[in-house]
Amino acid sequence: MTIQEIQQEIVDEFALFDEWMDKYEYIIELGKDLPLIDEKYKTDENLIKGCQSKVWLHAELKDGKIIFTADSDAIITKGIVGLVIRVFSNHTPQEIIDADLFFIDQIGLQEHLSPTRSNGLLSMLKQIRMYAVVFNSKVGS
Amino acid sequence: MEATTTYKLNVEEIRKDFPILHRQVNGKPLIYFDNGATSQKPQQVIDVINRYYQHENSNIHRGIHTLSQEATDAYEKARTTVQQFINAQHNHEIIFTSGTTGSINLVASSFGKKHIHAGDEIIISTMEHHSNIVPWQMLCEEKGAVLKIIPISEKGELLMDEFKKLLSPKTKLVAVTHVSNTLGTINPVKKIIKLAKAAGAFVLIDGAQAVPHTKVNVQELDCDFYAFSAHKMFGPTGVGILYGKEAILNELPPYQGGGDMIKTVTFEKTTYNELPHKFEAGTPNIVGGLGLAAAIDYMNNIGIENIEAYEHELLNYATQKIKKIEGAKIIGEAPNKASVLSFLVDGTHPTDIGMIIDKLGIAIRTGHHCTEPLMNRFNIPGTARASFAFYNTKEEIDTFILALERALKMLK
Numbered sequence: 001m002t003i004q005e006i007q008q009e010i011v012d013e014f015a016l017f018d019e020w021m022d023k024y025e026y027i028i029e030l031g032k033d034l035p036l037i038d039e040k041y042k043t044d045e046n047l048i049k050g051c052q053s054k055v056w057l058h059a060e061l062k063d064g065k066i067i068f069t070a071d072s073d074a075i076i077t078k079g080i081v082g083l084v085i086r087v088f089s090n091h092t093p094q095e096i097i098d099a100d101l102f103f104i105d106q107i108g109l110q111e112h113l114s115p116t117r118s119n120g121l122l123s124m125l126k127q128i129r130m131y132a133v134v135f136n137s138k139v140g141s
Numbered sequence: 142m143e144a145t146t147t148y149k150l151n152v153e154e155i156r157k158d159f160p161i162l163h164r165q166v167n168g169k170p171l172i173y174f175d176n177g178a179t180s181q182k183p184q185q186v187i188d189v190i191n192r193y194y195q196h197e198n199s200n201i202h203r204g205i206h207t208l209s210q211e212a213t214d215a216y217e218k219a220r221t222t223v224q225q226f227i228n229a230q231h232n233h234e235i236i237f238t239s240g241t242t243g244s245i246n247l248v249a250s251s252f253g254k255k256h257i258h259a260g261d262e263i264i265i266s267t268m269e270h271h272s273n274i275v276p277w278q279m280l281c282e283e284k285g286a287v288l289k290i291i292p293i294s295e296k297g298e299l300l301m302d303e304f305k306k307l308l309s310p311k312t313k314l315v316a317v318t319h320v321s322n323t324l325g326t327i328n329p330v331k332k333i334i335k336l337a338k339a340a341g342a343f344v345l346i347d348g349a350q351a352v353p354h355t356k357v358n359v360q361e362l363d364c365d366f367y368a369f370s371a372h373k374m375f376g377p378t379g380v381g382i383l384y385g386k387e388a389i390l391n392e393l394p395p396y397q398g399g400g401d402m403i404k405t406v407t408f409e410k411t412t413y414n415e416l417p418h419k420f421e422a423g424t425p426n427i428v429g430g431l432g433l434a435a436a437i438d439y440m441n442n443i444g445i446e447n448i449e450a451y452e453h454e455l456l457n458y459a460t461q462k463i464k465k466i467e468g469a470k471i472i473g474e475a476p477n478k479a480s481v482l483s484f485l486v487d488g489t490h491p492t493d494i495g496m497i498i499d500k501l502g503i504a505i506r507t508g509h510h511c512t513e514p515l516m517n518r519f520n521i522p523g524t525a526r527a528s529f530a531f532y533n534t535k536e537e538i539d540t541f542i543l544a545l546e547r548a549l550k551m552l553k
Contacts, residue, residue, distance in 0.1 A: 020500050021166075021500070021551075024496075024500070024551065025551055026495060028493075028551055028552060052492040052495075052507060052508045052523070053490060053492045053522075056521070064530060073490055073522060074490035074492040074493050075489075075493050075552060076492070076493050076496055076497075077492065077493075
């Protein structure tokens with residue numbers, strides 16, 4: 001599936017929920033279920049520190065595609081991080097660079113990207129693009 | 142505030158004065174428990190601000206026209222209101238600043254220039270807000286001075302014996318908070334000031350969290366500096382106070398240069414204005430000063446003793462309720478506390494709790510509360526903090542506890 005298609009799939013899943021409560025419960029379940037990152041990658045180097053919660057992000061290139069793994073100490077953040085990983089992981093650097101991120105807005109979670117939330121999510125998205133740019137230059141060379 | 146005293150306070154009447162308390166958030170009636178961050182404003186304060194811009198707006202201290210004279214009189218009257226509120230000896234000991242942070246930076250700059258030299262020591266405590274840490278760190282770095290830290294107990298009290306050990310002839314300044322914004326601890330500032338003075342040190346008290354809750358008498362405390370903000374005491378943002386003893390302020394060099402702080406200016410030499418204008422360069426936050434005075438009038442009308450006693454009852458009520466929640470731990474259990482309640486619940490992150498109950502219309506603060514070293518002391522990432530004002534009610538606390546239980550059910 002393309003990044004576009006995965007995002008649309010998530011938007012369709014969330015369309016089932018009328019209430020924020022159901023949405024949050026779903027995100028919390030995602031957060032609980034996903035073993036996102038290998039403990040050995042939970043290093044300070046991979047840490048994106050927000051004022052409110054921490055996010056760890058690890059990236060590696062495999063067969064021309066970037067595999068992202070991530071984690072957070074806060075469960076709602078972790079659930080959203082899980083969705084972001086589902087969208088971006090296992091794609092080529094160029095696909096990630098070209099991607100237009102729309103699903104967070106469409107499922108009504110844009111407040112979690114506000115800088116005042118300071119939960120590390122916004123920095124994580126920047127970091128994902130940064131990895132794509134860096135790996136892209138490697139793939140190209 | 143160990144013993145609950147009786148109070149005369151009609152919370153239903155008081156709530157009518159605060160328009161924002163009647164709005165909805167996420168479809169639910171707002172319950173505002175983030176008073177430690179900033180307080181809400183009564184109509185009486187909002188009216189003063191509106192009236193100023195509609196009828197009185199003019200620059201102060203420099204016009205010959207009627208409006209300017211009226212604005213100047215009102216601003217100087219506000220200064221006197223503040224003076225009386227904290228019982229300062231003179232009204233020129235009250236310096237208008239941009240807030241507590243502005244006040245502390247003023248002292249760090251002006252006091253630092255005059256009194257701090259290489260090898261000198263400044264003592265702060267583990268529970269300081271970043272705004273009472275970073276200015277001193279910057280000063281120490283610039284001057285080659287040394288920052289010393291008073292440790293705290295597991296309950297969140299200053300270790301006074303350790304403080305005594307830190308005091309020495311090298312100590313030039315002791316800067317501690319009156320009330321901890323994270324723990325709620327009311328520190329024994331009178332004792333701290335006495336000990337510091339005996340050691341020959343100056344003392345600054347960060348009163349940002351104290352002034353909204355308790356009676357402050359700077360002459361009785363005998364501190365050299367006392368700093369606080371209007372917005373945490375039902376006044377507007379962007380204005381605060383630095384109290385300083387006349388003799389000490391007179392000796393300090395000015396902070397910022399500009400209009401209003403000068404006596405005469407030539408390109409060769411400028412002479413500075415007298416107190417308090419020496420420290421008030423440029424057009425000040427005039428309406429902020431008037432709003433602060435209106436907030437003080439409002440608090441005086443209710444009575445600080447009533448506010449203190451009522452809030453103490455709210456704190457006790459909420460503390461008992463939180464303690465009954467399985468896995469809950471209160472951070473800050475000093476016997477002497479203001480109405481700040483920080484807590485954690487096993488197996489949950491404070492941010493998650495804050496986000497969920499926000500959806501239920503309840504505003505609390507989560508995170509490190511600008512006290513990162515304190516969080517490190519307790520080895521925790523942050524806390525969830527409910528902080529109460531005199532317009533909050535026990536019914537709101539009941540709703541908050543129900544919301545909290547609902548959040549915990551989702552998270553665990």
